Amino acid sequence: MFNFFKKKIIDDPLPEYIFLFFLAVIKKLPNEFSYLLNHYKRDVSLYSKPNVYADEGWYVIGIDQEYSKQFGNLKHKSCEIKNVKVFNESTNDFEPIALFVADGFLVGYYSKADIRNLDENRINLEDMYVEYLKESSDAEELKGLMEGVSNKVKDRIDLGGIVKYEQGDEVYFKIYDLEDGMYLLIDKNLETFITLYKPFEIKPLDMKLEELFEKAEADSDFYNGIMDIVYHVYPEIG
Numbered sequence: 001m002f003n004f005f006k007k008k009i010i011d012d013p014l015p016e017y018i019f020l021f022f023l024a025v026i027k028k029l030p031n032e033f034s035y036l037l038n039h040y041k042r043d044v045s046l047y048s049k050p051n052v053y054a055d056e057g058w059y060v061i062g063i064d065q066e067y068s069k070q071f072g073n074l075k076h077k078s079c080e081i082k083n084v085k086v087f088n089e090s091t092n093d094f095e096p097i098a099l100f101v102a103d104g105f106l107v108g109y110y111s112k113a114d115i116r117n118l119d120e121n122r123i124n125l126e127d128m129y130v131e132y133l134k135e136s137s138d139a140e141e142l143k144g145l146m147e148g149v150s151n152k153v154k155d156r157i158d159l160g161g162i163v164k165y166e167q168g169d170e171v172y173f174k175i176y177d178l179e180d181g182m183y184l185l186i187d188k189n190l191e192t193f194i195t196l197y198k199p200f201e202i203k204p205l206d207m208k209l210e211e212l213f214e215k216a217e218a219d220s221d222f223y224n225g226i227m228d229i230v231y232h233v234y235p236e237i238g
Contacts, residue, residue, distance in 0.1 A: 013047050015048070017115060017116055018048055019042060021120050022099070024121070024123075025120065026040055028125065029081065029084075033101070036104070036105070038104075039067075039105050040105075043064065044063060044067045045061050046064055047062040048062070049062075051108060052237070053182055054196070056112075058110050059109050059111075060107065063105050068103065068105065076103065078100075078101065078103070078163075079100075079101050079131060080098055080099070080100050080101075080130070081099040081100075081128065082096075082098045082128065082130070082131060083127045083129060084096065084097050084098065084099065084123065084124075084125060084128050085097075085125075085126075085127065086119065086120065086123050086124075087123075087124075088119075090114070090117040095113045095118060097109060097111045097113075097118070142173050145173075145188060150210060152217070156176070156213065156222070157175050157176070165185070165202075171187065172185040172186065172187050172193060172195070173185060173187075178194065178223075178226065178230065182194055182195065182196055183195050184226065185202065190208055190209040190210070191205075191208060192208065193205060194230055196237075203234060205229065205230070206233070212226065212229060216228075
């Protein structure tokens with residue numbers, strides 16, 4: 001299973017009130033999302049923090065790395081469950097929230113309201129709708145593209161968990177998690193890109209895969225090496 005979720009020092013543990021609130025929301029969702037209950041656990045959903053790459057109101061929920069590797073499921077497509085309305089006791093009106101799902105896990109949410117003011121017993125799903133990302137699993141295609149790539153690079157990529165994106169005539173493969181809703185992609189020419197989920201956009205790094213990994217390897221920490229390159233190209237997200 002591709003590791004979308006990295007183990008890290010938890011400096012923002014998921015508050016109990018947020019955990020219980022979304023547990024109640026998930027239980028109210030249509031049956032097609034019942035799989036979320038299988039993985040929404042106190043020792044799996046570890047932390048919550050603002051998504052610095054997204055619009056204000058979006059938050060990341062961090063998932064335990066080992067659990068995600070064992071139980072994550074690519075058959076559940078990434079999606080945004082939008083316009084779930086919850087009664088806001090401070091405004092005496094219903095407030096829209098959204099949930100972001102990837103790999104079978106709740107990995108993010110949107111709420112402009114303080115969760116503590118929302119009544120999980122008063123949830124309205126009448127106007128709820130779902131937006132799916134156009135993605136698929138296609139390891140065989142990527143294996144063909146990477147025939148000439150060094151084993152050192154291949155060893156860092158789990159081909160069994162690759163996700164393929166299609167945008168018009170362009171095709172991308174998500175190969176590495178950069179945390180907090182940002183991922184490393186390559187195209188059919190092995191050019192590298194980063195993608196942000198909220199809002200969804202793809203940005204070029206203007207560097208081939210081999211070159212990127214070689215420069216990242218020069219750092220004592222491979223992940224930090226990649227992020228140094230990303231921040232150099234896009235200092236505004238650093």
